[in-house]
Structures are given as C-alpha cells and as structure tokens.
Amino acid sequence: MSPKPGMYLTRLRVEQLRQFRQPFELRDLEPGLNLFTGPNEAGKSTLVRAIRAAFFERHRSTAVDDLRPWGDTGAAPAIELDFMLDGRACRLSKSFLGRKRCSLHLAPRAGEPTAGQQLEGVEAEDRLAQLFGFQFAGKGASKSEHWGIPGLLWVEQGTGQELHDAARHARDHLHDALQGLIGGNAAGELAATGGDEVLEQLRAWRAELLTPQGRPRGAHSEALEQVQVLESGLAALDTRIATYRQQVDQLASERALHQADEVQRPWDRLRGELEAARQREAALKATQRQLDDDRIRHAQREQTRGLLLEQIEAHQQQAQERGRREAALAEAGTRLQASAAALAPARQQAEATRAASVRAREQVQAARQDEHRRTLLEQQARDHDGAARLQDMLDRARAGQQALVQLRQAAAASAITLAEVQALRQLDARRRHLALQREAVATRLTHVLQPGQRVRLDGLALEGRGERHLSAPAVLVIEGVGEFTIIPGGQDLATLARDEAAAQDGLLAALQRAGLQDLDEAEARLLTHEDLRTRIQLAEQALALSAPRGVEALAEEADRLAARRLTTATALARLAPAAEQAGSHTELGAPDLARAEALQDSTRQDEDRAAAALSLAQQQHAASLSREAEARRELDAVRCALDDPQRLERHAEAQRQLLEASAERDALATRMASTQAQIEAIRPDLVQQDLLRLSRSIEQAEQAHQRRREQILLLEHDLHKAGAQGLEEQREHAAGELGRARRRLDELQRRAAALDLLCRQLDARRQATITRLQAPLQRHLDACLRLLMPQARLQIDAQLAPGALTRPDHGGVAQTGEFGALSFGAREQLGLISRFAYADLLREAGRPTLLILDDALVHSDAGRLAQMKRVLFDAAQRHQVLLFSCHPEAWRDLGAIERPIVRPA
Incomplete structure (x- = not known):
C-alpha cells in the first residue's frame, strides 16, 4: 500500500448551508482517491464551496450570503473539517453570519507529551493560511488572487483549463517551496515579490x-x-x-x-489650303448628285421595259390558251354525264336503308321499355327491404344517442381530474408527513405512578403506567408537590406545528374549492368519473356502429330512400300496361333487347354506308357541274379577248415603247459609267x-x-x-x-x-x-506527462506556468505550440497534469497538499479519458484526491469506491 500523504481530509460536516438545511456528513474519507457522484443540484459543488469557505473566508465576513439556504435569512451556515496533517489529527470548526466563530484544534502527534493546541478566531485562520499557503482578503469576499496553493490545486467546475492566473497567484508560495529544494542563493535571486x-x-x-x-x-x-x-x-x-x-x-x-x-503666322497659310479643299468638295458633290439622278432614271426605264415585255408575252399566251380551254370544256362535259348516271342508284339505296333503320329503332324502344319496367320492379323490391332495415337502425341509433347524452350529463356532474386528485393526495401526504415529524420530535412523557398518587396533566388525571406525546406546552400538577410547566421541542417543533396547520388549511381549502368533504370522497368521485368515461366510450362506439356517419345522416338516408320509392312508383305508373306492350311485341316479332339492339346496329351501319355513298355521288356530280361551268366561262373570256379589235393596236404600241425604253436605258448606263470614273479619280x-x-x-x-x-x-x-x-x-x-x-x-x-x-x-x-x-x-x-503523452514535453515559463508543448506529428517531426492554442479538452487535461506536478513538488518540499476536482474532464474523448484515469490514479498514490462528478458511469473503472450524494429533500 502506498504511504499516506502529509495532509488529507477524514470528515466533512455541513449544516444550514445552501441545499443542506439539515446536517450532512461525509465520513471515513480515504487518504488517496475519493469519488463522489450525484445528479445535478445534488450538492456536490456546494460541498466544494463549503471546503473553500472553511479555509478562505473569514468567520466574521459579511460577504458570504451565498452560503445561506434560499429563503432562510436567519440561517447560520456551519462547517466542520477533520484532517490529518503530518501525522497529527486536526479539527477545523467554522460558522458564519448568525453564529460567527472559528476554532482550530491541533492534536499532538503520536508520542508527544503535549496536549496539543487550541486556536480560536483570527489566530486559527492565520495559522491555516500559513500552513496551506494562501492569504485572506483585506475586505469583502475572498477572491482567486488570495487563494495561493489551494487555488492552484482545487479545481472549480468548468475551470480545469484555466491555469495561468492560478499559477501566478501561487507563485510566491511555489518559490518558497523551491527555495528549500535548490538552495537559498538561486531562489533568492528570483524572489517572487522582489526581482x-x-x-x-x-x-x-x-x-x-x-x-x-x-x-x-x-x-x-x-x-x-x-x-x-x-x-x-x-x-x-x-x-x-x-x-x-x-x-x-x-x-x-x-x-x-x-x-x-x-x-x-502659319495658320493663315493653312486657311488658304482649307478653302481650296472646300471648293473641290463642292464640285464632287455636284457630280455625285448627277450620278444619283441617272441611276434613278435608269432604274425607272428598266422597270418600264419589264412591264412591256410581260404585256407582249401575255398577248402571245392568249392565242395558245384558247385551244387548252376548248379541250378542258370537253373533258368536263364527259365527267358530268358519268356523275349524273351514278347518282340515281345511290339515292334509291339510301332510301331503302333509312326505312329499315326506322323499323329497327322502333323494336329497340319497345325492348328497352320492357327492360326498364323489370328494373323498376326490382328496385322497388330492394327499396322496400332497405327502408325497413334503415328504420330499425335509426331507432337503435336514436336510443343510443339519448343514453349517451345522459351519460355525458352524469360525467359532467361528477367531473374531477387525476391531476386534481393527485394535488389533494400530495397535500394530504404533506399533512400526514408533518404530523409524523411533529410526533417524532415531540416530547415523550412516560409515567409510572404508585397506587393512590394523584397527578394531572393539563387537567387530565394520570394513573398507573402510560405515555404521552407533548407537542405543545403542558402543565403537570402533582398534589402535595406543585406544578411543572413542560415546553417541548423548541423552535423546530413550533415550526413543524405551524407547517402542519398550514398544510391542514391548504388541504381543507382545496377540498372546499372542489366541493368535497374529504380525500376519500375525491377518490370515489374519480373512480365514478373514470367509470362514466369508460361507459361513454362504449356508448360512442355502439353509436358509431349503428350510425357511422351520425344519426342525422342516417335519417337523411332514410328520407332519400323514401323519396326514391315514390319516384320508382311514379315511373312505373307512367309506363304503358304490360298487356299492351305484349300485343305490340307480337306485331313486331317480340325480339329481346339484345337482338333488337344488334339489328339496330346492323341497319344503322347499312344506312350510314348508303348515306356516305349518296353524299359522295352528290359531291362528285356537284364538282362536275362546277368544273364544266368554270371551263365554259374561261373559254368565253379567252374568245372575247382574242376577238377585241384594239388588241393588235395595243400589241404594236407595246413593241414600239419597248424599243424606246431599251435605247434610253443603254444611254444612261454609258453616262453613269463615265461619271463614276470621274468620281473615283477625284x-x-x-x-x-x-x-x-x-x-x-x-x-x-x-x-x-x-x-x-x-x-x-x-x-x-x-x-x-x-x-x-x-x-x-x-x-x-x-x-x-x-x-x-x-x-x-x-x-x-x-x-x-x-x-x-x-x-x-x-x-x-x-x-x-x-x-x-x-x-x-x-x-x-515530465513524469506526469509521460502517462498521457509519452513523447511530448511541456515547458515551464518564467512564471512557473505551462508554456510551449512540443510533440511529434504523424510523420514523427517535432511540432511546438503554445498551451493557449490547444483545444479546450487538451488544455483541461494538461492543466490537471500540471496541478499534479505542482502537488508532487510541494510534497517533496514538505508542504501539505490536497487535490479537489469538481466535474473535471467532461470534455475528454474516450481514449484520452482512459489515459487520464491512469494519471489520476497515479497521483492518488501520493496525494488525497476528492473527485466530484455527475457522470458515475464514466468513473466505474477508476479503482475507487463510488460514494453517491443524494439530493436533499
């Protein structure tokens, strides 16, 4: 087993401190690793705050109101610590606010003849500061700059990565410890407060x-x-x-x-040259205008020549067109005769098919009337059966609806919710709990009286053997002796009595608001209400089966069926009697509907083909008539044009004008070419x-x-x-x-x-x-860091705080970076390792150490957390470590007994 550290806590007791209104105690703390777990607000950080207050806060300080329980202005927070210091048992007792006191008892070491030391007040606090390496604030609450060595080794929740300020505040004490290790000269040259x-x-x-x-x-x-x-x-x-x-x-x-x-004056010569250039420009513009006029006249003559050529060619084509028109007229007459011969048979065939189609349609109508009569009779029978069934369903649905309305009215009259009953249960439970507490703390008066002795308690005679519970002041009268007033309990009992009365009043007020006599009536009403709700659900389901779409929809469906029955009867009355229809069918051969419709389709197709043939013959005849008339008009027009006496005169005049236009066009072309040559030369x-x-x-x-x-x-x-x-x-x-x-x-x-x-x-x-x-x-x-990063080295700067970290990258090349540039999780891990190194240094110098970690390493991944557990376990072999965590599952392989902290009631 590893040797015990020079300083370690053995017991912590708190009372009237934040959540811990009642006394709370941690006993039998181990010299090494101690693991405390519990959910959020269970009081872990409160216990850490209590240790800090016991050491850092003056007992007469008025800046510790945060230690009071919420809403209790009269509380007097009290803390008691038992610890071992270099083999000596010590006890620190400190209370604040209402009862300000501080005492430090230092028991003698084993074998010492002295009776130990008992220090009180400021003297005890100053002795603590001297032993553990911190100082007190001159005024107000203690701050981080006063905490010294404990501020370096005690890690508050969420501050594991913050180390430089804590190292700076503990620098004086670290220098004092180093002075005994490396010699006075070197340490003196770098005295923490001098320089x-x-x-x-x-x-x-x-x-x-x-x-x-x-x-x-x-x-x-x-x-x-x-x-x-x-x-x-x-x-x-x-x-x-x-x-x-x-x-x-x-x-x-x-x-x-x-x-x-x-x-x-060179500009005068230039003006003369400019005037000559302007004259050349004017002559060029006149020549260009003449060329443009000639081009217009040339285009006009060319257009006139084209029109004359078209006129002469038209005269020649008219003579040729006469023969073509005569041949076209003869061909049109032949086609007209052929179309007239084909028109008569087509008209006869169309008339015959139309008469056959009329007879087939009459047979189909008769067959359809018989089919419709049968359909109406079948529908009438189905509607009769459906009306009886619907009426039965409607009667059942209306009865179920009436029953459902009655159940809902009963449920509304007994309405109460489970939440209301639970609230009443809680009020009654609190009342009974307070009564039990009051009875538990009440003063018990046990009596054993001799025969014949007369004793009265509040006017009631006591005889023989018995026991009374006194929760209020009582008067005991002993004849021949006198009266005794017994005042039981104290402040706690009076408070419990007031709380019990308040709980009783609250329960009665809640019962009155709900219209109830007691909790049993509420429970019975809740059962009745739940039973009614179940019956309502069953009634709703039965109604849904009888009328899935509602009673009104069922009634509307019955009305629609009645209207349909009336419509069917009216339609049957309008049909001709069956006997007459039967006689009519006999005349027509009485075909059934399928044969009649097939015959109708056949005759309709024949009629359509005959009509199409007749239409085609009529179209062909009309087209032949139109072509024959058009050919005759065209031939008459050509003959009229050729017989016109002025036609020859117009033809001769056109030829003469064509010769004149051609001559003028050629003369203009020659003059345009000459003018264009002159312009291009200029x-x-x-x-x-x-x-x-x-x-x-x-x-x-x-x-x-x-x-x-x-x-x-x-x-x-x-x-x-x-x-x-x-x-x-x-x-x-x-x-x-x-x-x-x-x-x-x-x-x-x-x-x-x-x-x-x-x-x-x-x-x-x-x-x-x-x-x-x-x-x-x-x-x-270096020794601590090797457990986490075997090939890394963390430098110490001049302020004795972590500086640059050097470690190999994936390729084995050394990389250096500052501590502050690392990730949050890495800084927290290296911060804890540095604190373990400080603790080892202080232990080597003979100084007391204690490591407190409040919810540390919550930002570490699984691999780093496993490595840090090795580091933590190794440090616990030399120092006492108090580890508080709300994640017990993360520390089950730490090698320490888990001590749960239960949230106070």
Whole structure:
C-alpha cells in the first residue's frame, strides 16, 4: 500500500448551508482517491464551496450570503473539517453570519507529551493560511488572487483549463517551496515579490526608447521622425530651387517660340489650303448628285421595259390558251354525264336503308321499355327491404344517442381530474408527513405512578403506567408537590406545528374549492368519473356502429330512400300496361333487347354506308357541274379577248415603247459609267481627310500659340513669387536644423543600443537561474506527462506556468505550440497534469497538499479519458484526491469506491 500523504481530509460536516438545511456528513474519507457522484443540484459543488469557505473566508465576513439556504435569512451556515496533517489529527470548526466563530484544534502527534493546541478566531485562520499557503482578503469576499496553493490545486467546475492566473497567484508560495529544494542563493535571486531592481530599471529605460521588438519609441521615435521630416523638408527645398532654375530657362525658350509664331503666322497659310479643299468638295458633290439622278432614271426605264415585255408575252399566251380551254370544256362535259348516271342508284339505296333503320329503332324502344319496367320492379323490391332495415337502425341509433347524452350529463356532474386528485393526495401526504415529524420530535412523557398518587396533566388525571406525546406546552400538577410547566421541542417543533396547520388549511381549502368533504370522497368521485368515461366510450362506439356517419345522416338516408320509392312508383305508373306492350311485341316479332339492339346496329351501319355513298355521288356530280361551268366561262373570256379589235393596236404600241425604253436605258448606263470614273479619280475620301486635317491643324496652331502665351505669363508669375521667398536662405537654415537633429538621434541610438545590450546580458544571466529554479518542477511535470503523452514535453515559463508543448506529428517531426492554442479538452487535461506536478513538488518540499476536482474532464474523448484515469490514479498514490462528478458511469473503472450524494429533500 502506498504511504499516506502529509495532509488529507477524514470528515466533512455541513449544516444550514445552501441545499443542506439539515446536517450532512461525509465520513471515513480515504487518504488517496475519493469519488463522489450525484445528479445535478445534488450538492456536490456546494460541498466544494463549503471546503473553500472553511479555509478562505473569514468567520466574521459579511460577504458570504451565498452560503445561506434560499429563503432562510436567519440561517447560520456551519462547517466542520477533520484532517490529518503530518501525522497529527486536526479539527477545523467554522460558522458564519448568525453564529460567527472559528476554532482550530491541533492534536499532538503520536508520542508527544503535549496536549496539543487550541486556536480560536483570527489566530486559527492565520495559522491555516500559513500552513496551506494562501492569504485572506483585506475586505469583502475572498477572491482567486488570495487563494495561493489551494487555488492552484482545487479545481472549480468548468475551470480545469484555466491555469495561468492560478499559477501566478501561487507563485510566491511555489518559490518558497523551491527555495528549500535548490538552495537559498538561486531562489533568492528570483524572489517572487522582489526581482532584480537594476534589471527592471534598465528594462524601463530601454522601454522608453525601444519597443519589445527593438523598434524606436518615445523620444527615440520622435527624434527619428524629426530627422526624417527635416530631411524631407531639405529635399523639398532642393527640388524647389532646381525647379526655379529650370523655369528660368523654360521662360526664355517659350518667349523665342512665341515671337516666331507672331511673325510667321502659319495658320493663315493653312486657311488658304482649307478653302481650296472646300471648293473641290463642292464640285464632287455636284457630280455625285448627277450620278444619283441617272441611276434613278435608269432604274425607272428598266422597270418600264419589264412591264412591256410581260404585256407582249401575255398577248402571245392568249392565242395558245384558247385551244387548252376548248379541250378542258370537253373533258368536263364527259365527267358530268358519268356523275349524273351514278347518282340515281345511290339515292334509291339510301332510301331503302333509312326505312329499315326506322323499323329497327322502333323494336329497340319497345325492348328497352320492357327492360326498364323489370328494373323498376326490382328496385322497388330492394327499396322496400332497405327502408325497413334503415328504420330499425335509426331507432337503435336514436336510443343510443339519448343514453349517451345522459351519460355525458352524469360525467359532467361528477367531473374531477387525476391531476386534481393527485394535488389533494400530495397535500394530504404533506399533512400526514408533518404530523409524523411533529410526533417524532415531540416530547415523550412516560409515567409510572404508585397506587393512590394523584397527578394531572393539563387537567387530565394520570394513573398507573402510560405515555404521552407533548407537542405543545403542558402543565403537570402533582398534589402535595406543585406544578411543572413542560415546553417541548423548541423552535423546530413550533415550526413543524405551524407547517402542519398550514398544510391542514391548504388541504381543507382545496377540498372546499372542489366541493368535497374529504380525500376519500375525491377518490370515489374519480373512480365514478373514470367509470362514466369508460361507459361513454362504449356508448360512442355502439353509436358509431349503428350510425357511422351520425344519426342525422342516417335519417337523411332514410328520407332519400323514401323519396326514391315514390319516384320508382311514379315511373312505373307512367309506363304503358304490360298487356299492351305484349300485343305490340307480337306485331313486331317480340325480339329481346339484345337482338333488337344488334339489328339496330346492323341497319344503322347499312344506312350510314348508303348515306356516305349518296353524299359522295352528290359531291362528285356537284364538282362536275362546277368544273364544266368554270371551263365554259374561261373559254368565253379567252374568245372575247382574242376577238377585241384594239388588241393588235395595243400589241404594236407595246413593241414600239419597248424599243424606246431599251435605247434610253443603254444611254444612261454609258453616262453613269463615265461619271463614276470621274468620281473615283477625284477620291472623295481624300477630300474629306484634307478638310478634317486642315481644320484641326488651324485649330491646334492657334491653341498652341495661345497656350504658349498663357505659359509665359504663368512662368513669369511663379518666378517672381519664388524670387521673393528667399529659397537659398531657407535651405541654409534647414540644413542647420537637420544637423542638430541628427546629432540628437545619434545620441539616443547609442543609449538605446547600450540599454538593449545590458538587458540581453542580464536576461541571459536570469534565464540560467530560472532554468535551475524550474528543474524540480519540470522533472515532476515530465513524469506526469509521460502517462498521457509519452513523447511530448511541456515547458515551464518564467512564471512557473505551462508554456510551449512540443510533440511529434504523424510523420514523427517535432511540432511546438503554445498551451493557449490547444483545444479546450487538451488544455483541461494538461492543466490537471500540471496541478499534479505542482502537488508532487510541494510534497517533496514538505508542504501539505490536497487535490479537489469538481466535474473535471467532461470534455475528454474516450481514449484520452482512459489515459487520464491512469494519471489520476497515479497521483492518488501520493496525494488525497476528492473527485466530484455527475457522470458515475464514466468513473466505474477508476479503482475507487463510488460514494453517491443524494439530493436533499
């Protein structure tokens, strides 16, 4: 078995603290791993808060109202802790608010002759702070910056990944522990509250001149900016002086060019060339207009010639058309005779088939009337049976509906819900529970009287042997002795009596609202109501079977059936008597409906074919008549046109006009070709280009002359203004200012370089000391980390907090990242491992340790959680660990007995 740690809790008792209004106690805590489980709000975090309050809060503090149970302003939270410290049994008792006190009892170690120590009040609290490495707040509630070592090792719910602040607050105590491990000199050089004042002063001076990255700041940056501004100003003056000299030369050149333009006037020559180009353009436009007119007349002559050719060709075609029209008329007459011969037989056949179809239709009508009579008689019989059945169903449905209405009225009269009864049950149960509690805590008076002795209790005589339960003050009278007033219980009993009376009143009020005498009547009414609801459901089901769509729908269906019976009877009365129909059938051969309909279909098809043949013959005859008349009209028109006396004159005139139009067309074509050749020789595009070029040249020459004049005036103005500014004198003054600024900058740069060199050398010396100081803590951290990440290394920074994590990636290449860049779950895991290393370091230095983990590692996956269980179990071999969790199934393989915490009633 592993050796016991130097400090571990053995018992925790709380009373009137948040959920724990009644006393609650955890006994027989193990020196190693202790697992406490329970659902949310069972009180796990409250117990952790109680341990923190017992150590961190002053017993006279008024900032601990959060410890009170809700709604109980008179409560006095009390905490009692038993723990072992270096083999010595200790007990810390502390209560707040209503009863402010604190006591610390330190029992003697085994073999010591002393009687131990008993410390009270502030003295006890200061002794605790000295033993465990924390401090108290000067005013108000204790905060994380006061918690020191316990604040580092006691992890609150949801803060496992937050370590740097806790390590910073515990840094002084860690340095004290390290001082005994590595020697006083090294630890003294890095005293947690001191530090190297010279180095800090040098860093402060360096920070006045340089940023942490070595860039200028403060006066150094201002001097550098001033040099840059002066250099820019001097460069600007040099540029202005050079510009001034350049403008003097430019002014002389511009004046010479302007004078030459005034003498030569080149724009006048260009205007003469522009006028000649405009004359060429006017002549070209006149030639183009003549060409356009000739093209129009040529097109007109060509159109006239085409019309004349069409007229002459039409005259020739009319003579040929006469023969064709005569042949077409003869052919149309032959076709007309043939169609007239085919029309008569088709008409006779159509008449015969129409008469046969009429006879077949009369037979079908007679057969259908017989079939309809039989159908109506069958329908009449079915409707008679259906009406009797519907009437029976309607009677049953109406009776069931009446019974259902009565059941619903009875259910409404006895209406009560299960929730109402349950509420009454709860009120009655609370009343009975309070009565039992009051009876349990009531004062019991047991008497054994001698024969003949007279004793009265509240006026009632007591005799022989018996027992009374007193829950209220009572007067005991003993004759010959006197009276005794017995006041039982105390505040709790009085409270229970008031609560019982209030519960009784609440039950009576609820019964009155429901119109009930007692709970039994409510239970009976509930049973009656449930029975009525069951009977209602059965009645509804029976009604649904009798009338699935409702009684009204059933009644409407009966009315519709009665109306249909009347309609059937009326239809039968309208039919001819059966005897008459039978005689009629005898005359027609009395066919049945199928044979009559088949015969009707056959005669109808014959009639349709005959009608179609007649229609075709009529269409062919009409078409032959139309073609014969059209051929005759066309032949008459051709003959009339050929016999016209003026036809020959029009034909001769058309030929003469055709010759004249052809001659004029040819003359216009020759003149158009000559004109087009003249235009192409002149090149219209070049004429337009000359006009545009010369116009732009004139405009540009005049604008250039005007711009040069304006430029001369502007240069004269700028030179006059620059000459009045004294640029040379300004440059001499700026050069002097720049020299002084550069000397100032050189001085600050030399000072910054010297301070930077001193700080780097002193930092190197300090880092070597820090490395020696970190070695014991780094050793313990490496040992714990190997259980989770065998090939990883977590560095310790100068504040003794986790820094960079180095570990191989999937390819085996070492990767380094900061602690704060890790995932939430990884930071929580490494935070707990770091706390175990701090605990090992403190244990090595002989300091007390206690690890408290409230719902830790809830963000770990299954694989990491299994590894962290090994780490946790290993730490529990050297330290006491109190683990609180609302997930008991996650810790069943931890190797610790699960101790459930039941939520207080």
